[in-house]
Amino acid sequence: MAAKRSAGLLLFRRGTGGGLEVLLAxxxxxxxxxxxxxxxxxxxxxxxxxxxxxxxxxxxxxxxLGLPPPQGPGLPLGDVRQTGGKTVTVWAVEADLDPDAITPGTFEMIWPPRSGTVRTFPEIDRVAWCTPDEARARLVTAQCAFVDRLAERLAAGE
Known part of the structure; x- marks a missing residue:
């Protein structure tokens, strides 16, 4: 069986004072x-x-997120391999988004375990704009590389 692959968009904006902020879920x-x-x-x-x-x-x-993806060029941030073996590919897109505007998709699972009760949960329960330091403290460890790559590329004028 082939390793699982995921792809995503990392939104970024200039926050108050011009500092970088990224949108996390x-x-x-x-x-x-x-x-x-x-x-x-x-x-x-x-x-x-x-x-x-x-x-x-x-x-x-x-x-x-229940919203159309932002328009604009995507800055490729490459791949990372997460602990479970999944490879994640991400593009950064400069855009603003109101975290209160999301309408997340859902998934079903048996909960509590072995109860036989199928319940529906949101795929994500909230989103937030974070500074790079906040993002590194919150993110799945392997995905911190995307924040670092974005900051490096923006610092280089890309």
Whole structure:
């Protein structure tokens, strides 16, 4: 079986004072409800070739946040491999978004475990604008590389 692949969009903006801010999503469902560190992610989702990763990133953004993906050029931030083996590919897009405007997609799972009760949960339960330092403290560890790459590319004038 091939390793799973995900693609996503990392929105960024210039915050108050011109500092960089990135939009992160807190993973939904009971497994993440009480966690902060390592429970945030770039809005992303799985895809299977022949779907193109950039198209999957836009589709998943819309599915997870309930909003159309932002228009504008995407700055490729490359891939990371997460602890579980999944490869994540991300593009950064400069855009603003009101965190209160999201209408997250949902998923179903049996909860509590072995109860036989199927419940519906949001894929993400909230989004927030974060400084790079805040993002590094909240993100799934491997995804911190995307924030670092974005900051480096912007500092280089890209």
């Amino acid at each position: 807190h993973m939904g469902g009971p497994l993440w409800a009480r966690r902060e560190a390592g429970a945030w992610t770039v809005p992303k989702g799985e895809y299977v070739p022949p779907e193109e990763p950039r198209e999957a990133a836009a589709r998943e953004f819309a599915e997870e």
